[in-house]
Amino acid sequence: MKQPNDTPENPRMPLTRRNYVLLAAGFGIILLGFVLMAGGGSDSPDEFNYAMFSWRRITLAPILVIGGFAVEAYAILKRWK
Template sequence: MAQQITKPATPVKTSAAAKPVAKQTDARPVSFVFGKENYRLFIISIAIVAFGFFLMSGSTDIYGTTKIVIAPLVVLGGFAVGFFAIFKKAVAKVD
């Protein structure tokens, strides 16, 4: 059984070509989530954590105070500085 092609009862109305909408440019300056001080603190925290892991390394005196107490505290301090660097609010400069 073949399908029959039918024409619409009324002609289809097409609208005139729409004019493109001009995008308005926003003149606000770009603001980043983190400021320069945040990145500086984050790099310092990475250095502190790396120093703490360096204190933990070594092959002699496994149960020394440096490896058991001081190095983990240094690493935790580095993580604390990292959290502070992330949560510190960037100060916006007003010109």
């Protein structure tokens, strides 16, 4: 009878250096998106600050965050030769 082999078919590491660089870049993009989303509040509750509805906070920052998550998914799934 043939014994089951406990070692994987391909002993290479599942992620390479390129994958880790892309993971770091994706994390940086996500972090930048959250930093751009921060702020815009008012010091006084009686005063309304329209700066919280700026294009940077409403449009640019969420696009960066979603793009960063897409880079993260690509970095994890990409198999380099």
